[in-house]
Amino acid sequence: MISTLKPNLKLLSSELIQQIVAEAYIVLEKQGVFVENTEALALLRDAGMQVDSSSQRAHLTNALVQKCLSTTPETISIFDRTGTQEYIVGGDEVHFDPGSAAVTILDHKTQTQRKATTQDVIQFFRITDSLPYLDFQSTGLISGDVPDIISDSYRLYLGLQFCNKPIVTGTFRVEGFKSMFEMLSAVRGGPSALAEKPLAIFDACPSPALKWSNLTTQSLIDCARAGIPSELISMGMTGATSPVTITGTLVQHVAENLCRLVICQLAEKGAPVIFGGSPSSFDMRKGTTPMGAIETMMIDSGYAQIAKSLNLPTHAYMSLSDSKLNDSQAGLETGIGAVLAALSGINVISGPGMLDFESCQSLEKLVIDNEICAMALRLVKGVEQRDDPIATHLFEGFTADTQFLSNPHTRQWYRQEHIFPDIIDRDTYDYWATLGGKSMPTRAAEKVEELLKNHPPNLLEQNVRENLKSIMYADAKENGLDVLPDLGY
Template identity: 50%
Template sequence: MEETTVKRPNLSLLEKESIREIYSAALRILESVGVEINNFEALELLHQNDVIVDFNKKRAKFPQDIVEKCVKSVPSEIKIYSRDGKHDLLLKDNNVHFDPGSAAINILDDGVIRKPVSDDLEKFVRLAHHLEYIHAQSTALVITDVPERFVDRYRLYIVLKNSTKPVITGAFTKDGVHEMKNLLEIVIDRGDIAKKPIAIFDACPTPPLEWSEITSQNLIDCARYRIPVELVSMPLAGATSPATLAGSIVQHTAETLSGIVIAQLVNRGAPCIYGGSPAIFDMRQGTTPMGAIETIMIDCAYAQIGKFLGLPTHAYLGLSDSKTVDSQSGFESALGIFLGALTGINVISGPGMLDFESCQSMEKLVIDNEICGMALRMIQGIQVSNESLAEGLIREIGPGGYFLNSRHTLKWFRKEQFIPSILIDRMTTSSWQNRGSKTTLQRAKEEVKRILAEHEPEALSPDIEKELESMAEKWRFA
């Protein structure tokens, strides 16, 4: 058996000593400054477990030994299941998975940015389900045709009805997790969601160093049910965190560790994902550019901290600050997707997103799907073996020969090459002109229409669909 070597390309922005310094600084911040937590149940839980709590100030200070003990109790890998068993995710090591960005308040529709409704989310979910390199769904749009207090659970209902892929979601209300858990357990035929999680919930601290009442409760409830929770710290360098990248990463680390402690004190071994959505703050425009190279650098660096701690990782990457699908949206998204993949981030959320984190585009999603496929090919690396070196074949063909009709070429070209869809133009100029001289955006619009016309979601069983519909009815017309 011949020996094969493959080096997976990796990106490391921080040396091990720098990682230790950032982690140690975060521990000192948690112990000396602490975190404001606006939830009595969380404060009481921390107090009962030897965290120093000032109930008047709603401030908790975390002893280092408690933090480190809690970090060690987090699972180092998490399996997220799919309804059909064909799209399961294993979050560990350098496995990379992509999902669309979550909770956009707008959708780009034929060049017009507008508020989304349920039908938009249904189409978006059906599209994402068909895309090969979008491995999971998200509750991608904040719909406006359902009463606001029920939007979180109704979005999840739409996703579960229209796709078998796992979903990244989150609750907007204190009681949202409970009803969303019921939806998830209906879909897995009243199974135990702790044993077969098909969703990840986001929990976002408020920078700097604060947890709101609602998000704290969501975190507690997810931990109690053992629903995987993604801790999404969002420091803004220069605005709600230090202007230095290292300082923002220290704050991100402290905020994330505080969430891990809360989850583990609720339920030891509760699955947590070391995630985030930080950004720099643009001093000229007063905006939070998600496509900025420094934003991407913060993401990739904090993911190294998560890996150092042995935890599954997440980041918001693949987004663009452009307001339309153009060159800017292409290069910003590609930068984030490729650098995140090189870092080995387990869950990369963001494909499809424009206008910072506020807008989704179906055309951008199908374009980003191609970028994700290319990034996944790149991290497979270059296989080196006696057969792939092809020394004998080169000798056989010799000067002036052709490799096109060799058996070696037939065997290897599909293994070695990423074969893009018709969205990517690799035609000759004359062929391109004969087919209408279409731009990437034009081809993307046609691809969206084709997929939505040709592909229907895999149906739920009649009993499960009826039960879901019964729950959804009370939210839709409340």
């Protein structure tokens, strides 16, 4: 059999990659970066770097960056809640997860955005659990019915209980890590078991340009020491917080991510790190950061290509939309993003379900996007040679009546060669009309109802849930809260 060509998108020439990386090194060494965290500054100083404590500015040498790159794992294994299903993050492996940390939910009945309740968030996790083309879950929706101060740990608390998949999450406060780490450890049965089989990926976002907040930097250090993979989320906005050209933004992006990678490696040699991001093409007319812009996707695909040249696992916020409703714009931006991300071989693709500049989750969009992910995943499997010869034997005895429907060859391969979507409409007009002539959002809303009815909550064992509850209540109590919403199980 002839080996299968894995389709692959490459936007940058190797010469261009070399120059972008070389310029990133120069920026790190000459301009340096701002690190608002004393522990990280101390680590950099101890590594022999020039650090100015008063301005919190550190200059990184080319040699240190290269040394840290050499100790960063090329691939990471991440496991589901039961610890049985392993996922490789690295190479050209592609995994989709819902876009993270939406502050609102699109209410299907009113078609307006509102804050999510605990029950909405539970439904979001249950739907994610049921969708086969989302390998990972994410804490992609924030409960509006608990105070903001505990919203980071609270969403993890819900996600771990209602969904079996590995989880992409992150802290909103330095103190958040403690209870979140305790919960993850409780699920795995201890910190060392958690380090051995990571269950979560923590996102860490900088404040552009070339600036690392105390929160982000502490999260990087904490995760590195706990063996939890960190996703480096640089987020330049072209012409606003990063250079306006795509290549210019890539130079900044690479510099920022390499700096964080260095901090992780100095905190713990061999710490798992994922080269990610959420940069955007800044819209100069509206002052907004469109995630569905083709230039945003070009930056994403470009930095992923650079990360691969450095042998690093990759992440991007793609397959999401800036639309406010589940309309054509939502479908086209999500579809283009998912396909380009998959073709770019990005390992963790965060986006499904997301609308309105990464701020709004929609359960209906999540089930629609699941089918987009299915198509993108099918595409990158490529065109396989299944038989040798390919087909000449199938034409033996060919007559005018020959058809392939009842040929055993059809039955042997059709389900491997072709995917069958669930809510994408392929009915005849009459049958579609018989079923009520429903639009995609309506069919998706019905699918959400069906999944909630027929896919029972994939609950964590009761004793572990009790453990999580005491960790969550201790966290809440420290922040002056005695009561949390009832989870209804």
